[in-house]
Structures are given as structure tokens and as C-alpha cells.
Amino acid sequence: MATALPTRTATRCFRTTRPRTCNQHIHSRRAFHSYDHPPPPGPFGATETLILSAAYKHVPEHGFTHRALSLGACDAGLLDISPSALPDGAFSLIRYHLYTQRLALAAKSSHIFQGEDAPVGVGAKVTALTWERLMANREVIHQWQEALAVMAQPSHAPASLKELAMLSDEIWYLAGDTAVDPSWYTKRATLSMIYSSSELFMTNDHSPDYVETNKFLKRRLGEVQSVGGALGAIGQWVGFTASAGINVLRSKGARI
Amino acid sequence: MSPTLCIAKSMRLSCAKTRCPAIVRCLSTGSTSPSEQGSKKLKTLTKEQREYLSSALRVNQAGELAATLIYTAQTPPITNRHPHLRPLMSHMYEQEAAHLRTFNGLIHKHRVRPTALYPLWSVMATGLGWGTAVMGREAAMACTEAVETEIGGHYNAQIRELLEMITTWKQEGYDVGSEVEELVQTLRRIRDEELEHLDHAVEHDAKKAEPHWLLTNVIRAGCRGAIWASERV
Numbered sequence: 001m002a003t004a005l006p007t008r009t010a011t012r013c014f015r016t017t018r019p020r021t022c023n024q025h026i027h028s029r030r031a032f033h034s035y036d037h038p039p040p041p042g043p044f045g046a047t048e049t050l051i052l053s054a055a056y057k058h059v060p061e062h063g064f065t066h067r068a069l070s071l072g073a074c075d076a077g078l079l080d081i082s083p084s085a086l087p088d089g090a091f092s093l094i095r096y097h098l099y100t101q102r103l104a105l106a107a108k109s110s111h112i113f114q115g116e117d118a119p120v121g122v123g124a125k126v127t128a129l130t131w132e133r134l135m136a137n138r139e140v141i142h143q144w145q146e147a148l149a150v151m152a153q154p155s156h157a158p159a160s161l162k163e164l165a166m167l168s169d170e171i172w173y174l175a176g177d178t179a180v181d182p183s184w185y186t187k188r189a190t191l192s193m194i195y196s197s198s199e200l201f202m203t204n205d206h207s208p209d210y211v212e213t214n215k216f217l218k219r220r221l222g223e224v225q226s227v228g229g230a231l232g233a234i235g236q237w238v239g240f241t242a243s244a245g246i247n248v249l250r251s252k253g254a255r256i
Numbered sequence: 257m258s259p260t261l262c263i264a265k266s267m268r269l270s271c272a273k274t275r276c277p278a279i280v281r282c283l284s285t286g287s288t289s290p291s292e293q294g295s296k297k298l299k300t301l302t303k304e305q306r307e308y309l310s311s312a313l314r315v316n317q318a319g320e321l322a323a324t325l326i327y328t329a330q331t332p333p334i335t336n337r338h339p340h341l342r343p344l345m346s347h348m349y350e351q352e353a354a355h356l357r358t359f360n361g362l363i364h365k366h367r368v369r370p371t372a373l374y375p376l377w378s379v380m381a382t383g384l385g386w387g388t389a390v391m392g393r394e395a396a397m398a399c400t401e402a403v404e405t406e407i408g409g410h411y412n413a414q415i416r417e418l419l420e421m422i423t424t425w426k427q428e429g430y431d432v433g434s435e436v437e438e439l440v441q442t443l444r445r446i447r448d449e450e451l452e453h454l455d456h457a458v459e460h461d462a463k464k465a466e467p468h469w470l471l472t473n474v475i476r477a478g479c480r481g482a483i484w485a486s487e488r489v
Contacts, residue, residue, distance in 0.1 A: 040303070185372065
């Protein structure tokens, strides 16, 4: 399909998608997910997807670089200069990885949650999904330190953080968490921290099947659970004592 | 007593008026439009529409949370001194708690971010409820009157906006999904229940609070500020 596309029309339709800046579509999600209406267009145009999906196959060998992009453009039957029209250059390829792997998680989750040893409970599901997402980096993990360096550049950091936030939102949502109080924020913030540190750990992990990363991830999640449990217990105790105190005062006739 | 009752009635009427054209249009296109081929054709929500719906759900959740906490805090001091108000207070509380559950469910379903000021609204609503209840029955009722007046107007504005959205879709030949239609129904039901609370408050001497004008205006200004902030963060 890719090679059949005439180059000229492809570049023309590319031009129409060109003016969309990066910032415009960063914020295109996380606002009112509708089940009736067709979804809004994704962050990449048709030609962008064509180039990026072809270039993605070259990432394990060439990394998230312009080299991979121009090889991808050639594979897609476009001029090898066409990737220079991508608004963020090599970062577009990184974002393509983050975006497609995040969306792939929904399909994988139904697979993970079926079967005999399926995780039970929100916590176990979060662990399983986070591990699944880490394993999606397996093919590109030797290129990932470079990608992290690109993502940390000041011009790309906001988009990268936004992707991280959407990933942890996706994981909590798929795990079936229904909290809509301030813990909504703390849950997403802690999972983002845990995920990014595990990812960093994984870039240096040479153990078979990344068992060390798995242990690292489970330790971090366990720590958060115990701290969260302790804070919850303290909060419960304070609340109980306060309401008991007020009720004692009321029983003494105080008009409060 | 009568002026506020009038407000409550005119609010319902004003929305009944906006409801009419939509119904008429729906009937007329239903009988004449040739595009009804069975399959549902829905328009993709624009970025502005999605942002509007998110901020609407977010502010409604914050408002119902505050209302629940106001009644929770008001109930002990009020029912201590006026045991006959116990059924009314628990009736109003239960309705607010049901509204909160509705919006909590919608926020989760549509993956909307809850307001970041949640803890602040919790503290302020509890303080407001307890403070007015300690001031006396009239002050507590004046608080209900002020809050529900603002909330009624706020829900009406949302319903009007959604009906406008629906009308535009119909004019362009698109169908209207059950999601938005159900949302309008839910908002109408909740709006009516809130205005019922307003009537109850006025029946129970809200107007006799001293000084009524100061109390209600301060609370109403606070509500408007809270709505403004919750729509944004």
C-alpha cells in the first residue's frame, strides 16, 4: 500500500497537515471521553503516520534518529527529505512510540485480565499493566537512554511529561480505579514516578527477562502501598478523634 | 417569601421556553428529513465542546460535593435546636448525596479530571454549613437559599448550552447521541430538585435572617467565585 502511493500527492497532503504545531495536539486528550461520538483525530496526520510507522521499524537498529526517519520515508515511497517536514524531527518518532504503545495497552489489558492467573484487585492490575508497558520497550530498550535525553530537552519536556501523565491515567483507568477525589492526583503522580524510574532502571538491566526490573518495580509499588496505608490509617484516626471530641462537647450542651 | 418563589418558578419557566424550540425542531426534522437511514451519524465533538463538557462535569461534581458537606455540617446544630427539621434536612442531604454519586460516576466514565481544589472546597463548604447553622435556623436557610439560587441559574446556563449544541447538530443533519441527551435529562432533574430546596428554604423563614441581604449576597458571590475557579482548575 505504501509504495503504491504517488509521491507528489503524498507530499501535498503532507503540506496540509504541516501547520499543526506540536502544542495543538498535545492537549487533544484527557478532555471528556465520549462513547457515542467518533473519537477526535489522533496526534498524527495520515502521512505522518505513514512515515513514522515505516521509520519505527528501523528504530532497533538506528535509534530514534533522522537516519531511521529517512529510511522510513524511503520505505513508504516518499522522498527521503520528507521527514524534515515533521514538526519535531526525531522527537516525533519517540512520541509515536509512546503514543502507539499507550493505545496498545487497552487491547493487551483484556488479554491480561483473562485466564487463570489473571490479577485480582486494582493494585495487582496496575502492577500487571505497568509491567506490560515496560515490556513494550523491550525492542528499543538499548536505544532508550538516548530517547530519554531527547525527551528531557526543554522544548520536548512538556510533551513528554504530558505523555507520561496520560500513560498513568490510562493504567489507572484500565485497572478499573474509580476514585474521583484528591487521590486521583496522588495515584497518577506516584505511578508516573514509579514508571519513569523503573524505565530508567530497565535501560541498565542485563538480567534475563528483566527480572531485576520486575523486582525493582514491585519494591517501589509495595513501598507506595505501605506509605499510603499508613497515611490512610493516620487520617482515619484523626477524623475519628475529631468527630468524637465534637460529639462529647455537644453532649455537654455546647451549641456547636 | 413570594419574590424568591417567583424566581424559582421563573427559572423553571425560562428553561421550559428554551426547551420548546428543540422539541419542535426534533419533531419537524423527524418527519421530513430524508437522511434517516437507520444508521446513527454523530458528529465528532470539537475540542471546545469536549473542554466545555469536562469543565461542566468538573464544576458540577465540586458543587454537589460542597452541597453535601454544607448539609452534613448544618444538620447536627440545626436538628439539636429544631428537631422538627430533621426530616427536611435528611431529605435534602440525601438528594444532594445522590447528585454527588451521579456526577462522580459521570466524571469517572468520561475520564474527566476532578477539580484540584477539592480539599479547599471541602473545608470551605463544611465551614460555611457549620457557621450558618450556629448562627441559627434562619441563617442556615438563608445559606441554602443563596446557594440554590446560584446553582439553579448555573444549571440552567449549562442546559441552555447543551440544547444549543443539540440544535446545531440537528440543523447540520447529524443525530444526537444518547450520552448528551441523557446528560440534559439528568441536569434538568437535578436543577428541579435544587430549586425545590430553594422553595423549602424560603418556606422556613430564610428571609428572616439578619442581615439577610448581606448574608445571601456574600454567599452568592462566594458561589460564583467557586464556580469560576472549579471550571478552570
